[in-house]
Each structure stands twice: as C-alpha cells, then as structure tokens.
Amino acid sequence: MLFTILRSILRQARRQPLYLALNVLGLGLGMAVCLVLTLQVRYEYSFNATIPDAAHVLRLDSHLMFPGSAPQEYADVPFIAFPFLRTDFPQIVDTTRYETEDYQLHNGDRSISADAAMVDPSFFNVIALPLEHGDPRSALSRPDAIVLSADTAQALFGTTDVLGRTLTTDHEGHRSSQTVTGVLARASGPVTIAPDALTPFPSDEMQKPQFTRWGSSSGNIFLHLRSEADRTAIARNLTRFVIDHASGTANDDSSEGVHPERRFALSLVSLRETHFNDLHVVGGDDATDRSVVNILALIGALALLLAVLNAINLATARSGLRAREVAIRKTLGATRKALFVQFVGEAIASTAIGGALALALCEIALPFLLCVVLLTGLACGIYPALVLSSYQPAHVLAATRMPSGGRGATRLRNGLVIVQFAFAVAFAICTLVVNRQAHFMQSQDLGFARDGILISSDIMTSDIAKQRAILEALRHTPGVVSASLSELTPNIDNRHRFNVTPVGPHREDIHVLGDTVVGDYATTYRPRMLAGRWFDNSHGEDDSPGDDAFHKSPGKTWNVVLNRTAVSRLGFASPESAIGTPLKSGPVTLRVIGVMEDMRFVSARDDVSPQITFNSTAALDYPHASVRFSGVPENIMKTRLKSAWDPVFPDDPTSFRTVQDRMSTFYITEQRRGWLFSIASGIAIFIACLGLYGLASFTALRRTHEVGIRKALGATTHNVLTLMLGDFLRPVLLACIMAAFPALFVMRSWLSGFHQRIALSWLDFAVVVLVTLLIAALTVLGQTLRLARAEPARALRAE
C-alpha cells in the first residue's frame, strides 16, 4: 500500500508538477505559520507556569480613584496593609512583601549591579521558586542571608555552588557583608519573578515613613491561598478591609481619610494572569496584550484552515482527471475501500512533504509536527477520497469527456474559494483600518507644533538656581529657538491634580490637571490660543508662586490659562466667555486670561483631562526642559543639548527625546497589531490565490473544449475572456461582500475604544475589494488568456 502511494505521488510529481507544488507549498506554508504561532501563543500563555501553584499565588494591587478621571491600577501597595492581611483573612497560607531595589554586589574585585528584591523570610512559602542549592525553608531566615540567581552567582563567583560564601552588598550607600544561603535554579519557562538576588528586609527598613502610611506605594505583597474559593472570599471582603484599616480623620496624613473606599481599593491578580493583566497596571510586569496573542492564535488556525481548504479544492478539481484511473482500477477489481485508503494515504503523504517544508521553515518538535501532519492530511484527504472512490466505472469509461464531478462539485469548489477569500478580505479590511488608525494616531493634530521639539527627562532638583541655570544654558545653545520648563510633557509621567470650583450657578468641584510652566513655553510648544492671551511676566499676577507656596497665599488672585476641555467641563458656553472669569481653588482665586486648544500629551485611547496652566518663576516640581530648535539636524542638536546639560547636572545625565519618540509607546500596540494583520492578510491572500490559481489551471484544462465550441458558435476571444474572468471572479466578489460586514462591524467596535479615531468609510471596503479583485484577476489572467486565445479547431480536439 505504502509503495502504491509513493509511486502515485512520484507519478504526480512527474505528470502534474504544478498541482503537487501548489498543494505542497500551500500546506507547508499553512503548517509553518500555524506551528510558529502556536509556539508563540503557548509561550505567551505559559508565563509563570513553572512556579509551583502559581494560579493560587496572588499579588495585591491597589487602585487610586480621583474625581473626574479614570481609576488607575498599581502593582505596588502600601506595606502598612501587610500585618492586617494575616489577621483578617485566616484563609491565607502565607504572605510576603517584595520590593525591588538596585544593589551593588562585590566579591573581591568582581562587582556587578543587581536587581535585588527585599522579601520576608516566608518568601519561598509563597512563591516556591526552585533552588539549585540551599534549603527554601531556612534560606532567608538569617538577617544577613542573600539568595542569588544562578546567573548572578556565576558572574560573581564563576560557579553556582556557592553556599556559605560571603559577599559585600552596597545599597543606598549602605555597605554590609552577606552570606549566600541559596542559589535559584534557572527557570525552565518564562517567569515574571526573576530577581538577581533575594534578601530579607533590613530591620530598620520598615521604619521608613513610606511604609507606615496608607497612600504610599511601597512594593508588592504576594499571598498564597489554597483555592479559588478562598480568593473569591477574600476579594469580596477587600473593601471592608480598606474601610477597617485605612480610615482616619480628614487631616490624618497616614490614613486615606474619612471615606477611604472612595479613593482607594485593593484587588487580587494571580501570577498566572499578570502577564496579560499588567498591560494597564502601573509598575506591573512586562505585559502582552491578550487580544494580540489571541489574534495570533486565530491567524495560526486560519492559516492551516485555508491551506486545508486549498488542498481539498485542488484535489476535487483534479479528481475529474483521475476518474479514468479510478474506473480502470475498479474494473481490475479494486474495492472502494482500498481506493479510499489509497487516496487518503496520498493526501497524508503530500501533507508530509508540506510538513518537511514547514520543518525547514521553522524548527519544531517532531512529534508535534507529525501529529499536525496526520490531522491535516486527513482533513485534506477525506472528502476528495470519498468523491474519487465513488466514481462508477461504466459511467466514466462510457463518457467521452472527463467528468467535472458534476454541478455539486463545482459549487463546492466555488464555496471553498469563497471561504478562503472571505477570510483574506476580512483580514485585509482589518489591516487597512488598523493601519489607518495607527497612522492617524501618529499624525493627528496634537494641539501643538510637535515637530522640532526636544524634551529632557525630568529634572530631579527643586533648587531654583539649578532650574534657572539649565533654562539659561539651553536657551543659549546654538540652534535653540526657545526653551522652557514645564511639569507636563507629551507622555505625562508626573501628574498634579487639584479641585477648582467655578464661581457661578454650577458650584460643583471639578478635578483638573495642573501644569506650571516657565520660560518661552508659548514659542516652544506653540499652543493654539482660542481666546484671550498667553502669560506675560510683565503682568504681576501672571507669575504665580510655586506649588508649595500656592495654597499659603489665601485671598490672592493668580492668572491661569485653561484648555478647551476645562472650559466645557466648567460649564462655560465658549472660550471667550471664560476670559476674565474667576475660579476658586481653596482659598485662592484664579482668573482666566486665556484659553488654548487641548494639547494631547496622552494616548488617543484616553481623554484629554481638563487642565489649568500656571506660569511661575518659582521652582517647579520635577519639571522637564523642552526646546524648540531649527536649522540643525536632530542628532547634532541632541549632542549640543547634552553638552549644555551635563555641566549643570553632572550626576544626572539625560537624553533629549522628540515628541514622537516620547509618545511612541502609545502606538506600539496598534503598530504591532497592524503589522500582524498585514502578515495575516498577506498569507491569507497568498494561500487563497494559490487555490484560485490551481482551480484556474484545472478549469482551463477542463473547459478548453467548451471554449472551442463557443468559438465555433461565434464567440470572440473577448467574449470568452469576459466569461471566464467573470466565472473566476464571481466567487471572489461574493467573498468580498460576505467578509465586509463582519469585518466592518468588528473594526467599528475596535475603533470605539479610541477617544480619537478615524471614521470608517465605504472607501476602506472599496479599496480592499478592488485590490483583491485585481490580485485575483492577475492570478487567473495567464490561464484565462491562454484559454480564451485557444484556436477553436485545436481546442475542439482537446479531450
């Protein structure tokens, strides 16, 4: 049997190399894409899977809520909560705190800097990272203990067998000698908890004020539970927990005030979830967008599905050509079952060749590949084998021409082409929309002139003299047009919010974002003024005091500029009507002197906050320096700015970045998604075209005779060409129509996640349809032209 199959495949290779090549190429590509993506998806889903019982190891996350803005989740929590957890929730098996710190580790003259984690001695009871050396129960019990990762041990000592060796640690200027009590084994899969070193908290560490106050973010707290039910029970009681422990009087600085539950919440996330969950968590692990991973999985499955459809399509198209073989074998005594087995065997064998191709395209575990080959082969082979083995010999031999498999088979083939192209077109529409949105997000009007600005990292000093000095130094750098300091910059990393109250009928507090600027901000960012004027230091009230002094000047009036969103939130009818109006913020009065267009410093997914801008010659709070430059190439400007910066802040090097660069993180997800969709639609269209091409070549073979008849009856080449192209493209067009609605629907709901988005238009659809039809037409053009040009006398002789 095996021999028959191989011989049959060899004969195919000789007689119909095109068919075999299309089949094998399609299957190989489909399997390779599927396998690569399966591995990638498995990787993304296997984060922390090697940590024992990771599903029941939970991180306590905090949520901070401010009126007027969305709550934000943080991976860090105040450690003040730590002791109460064990007492309030007896279900907890064990807990540990976990705070990462930069450590310098020295062994003689070897020293390295390490991302160390300070933890509680119970650490290994919670997160049972496997140890290569040492005992997890006692490894962290001595105060001078340190557990090293295998790589760190190797780097420091040249070996991992270092139990009992001592090393010197240097942390925040504090040197001490510590003894190695354990070495972590190298993780066999991806993990998010992979410190270079673990060490118990120093006894004095917890006395620091940030550990004794609610409202500070100290580090992670991990809990180990027994079951999902325990998790649910604890999660339900976390609000109660916050009320019980975080309440205090309004001016108790260590509490969250009278109603802590309105500002502060806790939640649990398991280690198995952090890799996806932390996308929106501040201070969380490196995260992947789960939807991107799921799209990958979908693409993998579809690539294989399309390849299988392709194979079925080609095989049924070709079955007509093999009808005579079947008839002759049957008259020679072959049973239907034997033929069926042979044809399925052939399908599996050609899939195996495709599999070998896939193997060459990506290295992969062999048993897995064999499994995929077998299943794919069966999927490809069963239907065509059924059709083939059912041919009636008398019928086939009596017929003068090869059977086409009847109208049923034609419909099936068209159906398969429709399905293939429907997927391809759906992907293509998504590709177009996602890429358009990504492009739009990068090129949208940000409300300021984004090009030609360079921005420093934040200035870590509140020394007014230094702030002045850097502003002057930058201003006098050749090529700089203007320079300013401001607290907010594109991709805001430092938010200062406060409440203001409009003086008027709506007396409700509005939570606004505050910015304070100094220098030539208006010429650097070029905000568009909608009404009023920008600051001018010659007006005394334009120069408000710094943040700290601000609230200590009751009764004073300071001039401010609002953005458009603030104007509408505060209930003004128009920007003009806001000018000159007083607002209250605590004891201070703010007078609106100007309204500017919203400056978008945040992602297109987020709303622009209502914002109030101050001008101040006092020291700013962690400001950034921004310059506008011209006439100098960007990289030269960066070097010049650096050399102006370094003498002022010799210990705090910075690198100047463009607006585009600082905001690029907003677009990475969309760009990556656009890229994925582009690849997916490329593959889908390629496989679909392989199928269409194969179909066209068989159709050309089968319909040559028909073309002869039509021409003898007076059809011109043009008539035949239109007819054949129409026949080939009709299923493609149908596929376009079928795919368009779901794709546009999905894209509409995807776009609704953006605050600023492109409008879907029928052009998206039209462009994709036209391009797809064009590609499909080009695919079949060669075959169709040859068919249409056939000389009628010769075509009539073709059987």
Add this chain to the structure above:
Amino acid sequence: MLIELSHIQRLYRSDEVETTALHDIELQIEKGEFVAIMGPSGCGKSTLLNILGTIDRPTGGSYRFGEHELTAMNEAELAKFRREHLGYVFQSFNLIDELTIEENIELALIYRNMPKAERQSRVSHAMDHVGIAHRARHYPSQLSGGQQQRAAIARAIVGEPSLILADEPTGNLDTENGAQVMDILQRLNDEGATIIMVTHSPSHADLARRRIDMLDGQVVVSVRNAI
C-alpha cells in the same frame, strides 16, 4: 458563387514532422447547394471543413465567401462572421455538459444582440424542428446519441445561418437515427440552406446534390448527383 476556395493549403508543423493536411484545394460552392465530402480517414476532410468554418486558418491560398475575403479577416471579424453565417454540427455532438439542451441551443444566439424573448422563441422553434422539445430541460448526459445529435443540429440552425457545416453528423448514430438526421438536413436544404457535410456513408452521400471525393489532401472528383 457563395464559396470560392483557391490554392488552399494547410500544413501542420510539429517539432520534427511536417504534415500537409491539405494541398492546393480549388473548390466553388453555389448558394443552396448540398455537398457531401467523402474520402478515407486522414485525407483532410475535417481540416477542410474547419477551414470552411473559419475555426482553422489555411497556411496558404484564398477563401472568398460572398463578397468577403476571409483569409484577410482578423479574429474578431471571423467570430462575427461565424455567428452570422455559420451553423456547425460535429461528429461528437460537442454539447456543453453543464448546460441544459435549451441553453446549449441558445448558446448560438447569445453572442448576438438579440432580446431574450426572441431568443427563446427561436430556440423552441428549432427544437420543434428537430423533435426534441420535450427534452429542453435535460442535460446532454441524460440524452441518447441520436437525441444529442438532433440537439446539436438544432443549435446549428437556430441562428438561421446561410451555411451549415456538418462533420460526420451520422457517424455516431445507428441507421434509424442517421436517417432521421439526414432527413432534417435535406429539409433544411429544401428551405434554402447551403449544406456541406462530411460522411463515410455512400448512401448518405447520395442524398446530397453534389459529392466531392478527397484523397491525401486533394479534391480528386467532384460529381453532381442526379436527383
């Protein structure tokens, strides 16, 4: 004179061999004639018929049809010529499997700009003429050989061509069906159609008005039958 062939030649060149299917054919056919072409297998009868039907081009010589010099026409003009003046009947019927009998017959009209209703009435008229109206909705594979050939004749005449070409129209049929087909052809001739028919049957050839004998690509005898 309806048809005038002079010095018609047809060479087939394959990689090595060169076959001369037709040598220097001289032939005139009047309007309204019924010509039978006979000769041994391979002598070039089908080739001649194909050239007459313009689905094959001669490699030399001239072919005049009425006022037109056909060898000078381009492909599109030839296609137009075929649909306006010619009807074909093939030895192996050459019906399209995927279309019903009715649709197969309509095919001869579809490339003319003719309203659907007129096409339909002409098709049903042609089917009546050959006696297969009751099979209109069937597919070719569901018909007997004789019925298929009558359908093919219906397709050939539906366009009311001035010239009907038939290549062994009775070759695949039994005596009775063959006689029926000859009957139809004779009737068409009586109604004024010019018919050129290839046949191996002397008795069928005798039913024509003129008989042409071919040998090795040449016309050897051309005799008028006394009717």
